[in-house]
Amino acid sequence: MPLSSVFHTASLRDQIAALGDEFAIEGNFLRHDVINSGHINMTFRAEYASHNGKVSRYIFQRINDAVFTRPRDVMHNVEKVTRHILWKMRRVIRPHEFQTLNLYAARGGRNYLELPGAGYWRCYNCIEHTHTYDVAETPQQAYEAAQAFGAFQELLCDMNPADIHETIPYFHHTRRRFDRLMEVARQNPKGRLESCARELEFVRAHESCVDVILDLLAQGEIPTRIVHNDTKINNVMLDEDTDLAVCVIDLDTVMPGSALYDFGDMVRTMTSPAAEDEEDLSKTFLRMPMFEAVTRGYLRSARGFITPKEADLLAFSGLLITLETGIRFLTDYLEGDVYFKTEREGHNLARARTQLKLVADMDARMEEMQACVRQIMHEHEQECPEGYEA
Template sequence: MESVPTNQTKVADRVLARIAEIGDMFAIEGEFVDGKEIQSGHINTTYCATYRKSDGTEDRYILQKINSNVFKDPRAVMRNVEKVTRHINWKVLRRRTDSAGQTLNLYPARGGRNYIELPGDGIWRCYNYIEGTHTYDIAENTRQAYQAGYAFGSFQDLISDMNPSDLVETIPGFHDTRKRFDRLMEVARLDPVARLESCREELDFIRQREKDVDVLLDLQKAGRLPVRITHNDTKINNVMLDEETDQAVCVIDLDTVMPGLVLYDVGDMVRTVTTPAAEDEEDLSKVRFRISMFQSIIEGYLDAASGFLTQEEIDFLAFSGKLITLEIGIRFLTDYLEGDVYFKTSKPDHNLIRCRTQLKLVSCLEAQMEEMEKFVQKRAKAIK
């Protein structure tokens, strides 16, 4: 799931009828009374549906269609989600009292599977909605940053004993930064929709940092960084927090859970939590790096995950933030040059704006990299 329903909109009657039709294909108790669209997220189509039971109480559910243009094998996505949620919920129920890393539960379809497949309309699934929780698109304080780090650290800890080969790589080369870089250069050369002249400065910025794209890949090839099961979309709005306490309750959006490096997850947390600016902020003066947020992420993450991390992984926690921020900038610029074929956009230069915010944050991270690395080592030693 891409986000909790904090950003909902009314939908047309025909869409309401469609939501009810889809919801009724799952083992949901009660009668459909309302539905709203969740606009957060770049990829999938998501609705929140409300059902009223015979005793008058109401429950909400998340109905989501997997984007088959992005996920070429949506059945493999569902198999990955099923394996991970089953493993996590088993461990949370039996071995842990701390639930910060738990995940949502899939509701079975009436045919027995955990999804439905509709001709011409793809694969839909249903999750429970956890009441009393919310999410943030931008971290407002260090407590929220700590909870995000702790939640994803707990998530990784809970699945650290799973075999990565049991999961399918649903988006091959998702974090292959060398391939991402080379693809951008190829698209820039072809310039298929004649946009190159508007982004030469951004392209040059990325070219100057080509050496960075191979760092983690080379360490992985050398056997110095282990392949684990990772989340691969660790934005703060993929952590559900308690409405009253802001304590982490649940990690969501598992479509990209697959084999990878834990550093990719940490890097995306750094990218999305440390800046007060939105991902598509046009005023680049608002894009800055908050060292206090970084420190809180690392504190939370290491408190939850230090038990299974290697020293090599710890050594590159700070660098991972710069790398993933650069990678996302590369992806936004590639999509812009290709004509906006991957990410949802609301204006012609949306992906270019997104790219610029990422590259500005890369510059901010570079300026404080030494301080970041010192803090990581100090915190890791304190825990040991």
């Protein structure tokens, strides 16, 4: 029976089992389980027993082509990046515990399956003996995650960004995000403007921030790099015994951009103790020990390629990406909650408020944040007096 027919008529178990044949997985299918940690793609972990009794596990994933409307471009990027990282890992000494994501070839010669009516599927190796955290609970966890994302950028810094597709156009184009918010505010399609007037005014007061990185990229003063674009701590697999970083995952948003976007999102997601939708804003603030840990971890890996101009903007990038995220939540609230999933009335407004509260705290502590970055950079310069490679 053709695989597309299996997906329309068979049980989920039989569907997952059939995928193994398409990706030439060795052995007999035993079982599968659903991985619910992600919010976009459908992900399954499947077990197979080889002829000698060894049990191996694999990850099957269906790409959400409603979010990623150009799934072939996504897979082009993932294939390019994983192959390059593997090539580098084979030639550069790395800690033995560090692993890489690898794609398995599918029938027809591609690294993915395109099934009419059933979407786009791929198969990864399973990164064993690891776990993830949804929130950075300790500075050490933040340090490890930041070091892993820095290493990810370092492994890709010799790739040509022109070889990677922009799968979500203008993803971090903060000027476009800002202008869209102002346009929606003028239209006020759902009559919600009055309830967020204070937040809108706060964003307007920070308009001078939105073009800083965009202008520097356009002028060539900071380089365009291949970056991850989703640097939450749960996109780093950590060793289940030691909590050391093992592998960066979720590569669907890998695109050309600025390294500062990745660092800024680490600061946004790892330095505040509050949930993203916390309504008690007193719980949302910048934890300097976490900021220091993120900075130390990132620069531990990135110090060999980051430029002085990029280093000068590390603290600012945290404020910028937090502001951008607040703008996105506020825009969606005014438009009637059409993009982000919501669970209650005013959910997106609550999310916007936590982001803008964190921006305000970063504003107040920017000199302290910048001094922290300078101190860590100085320490690295003492270790490497010959300087840094641009």
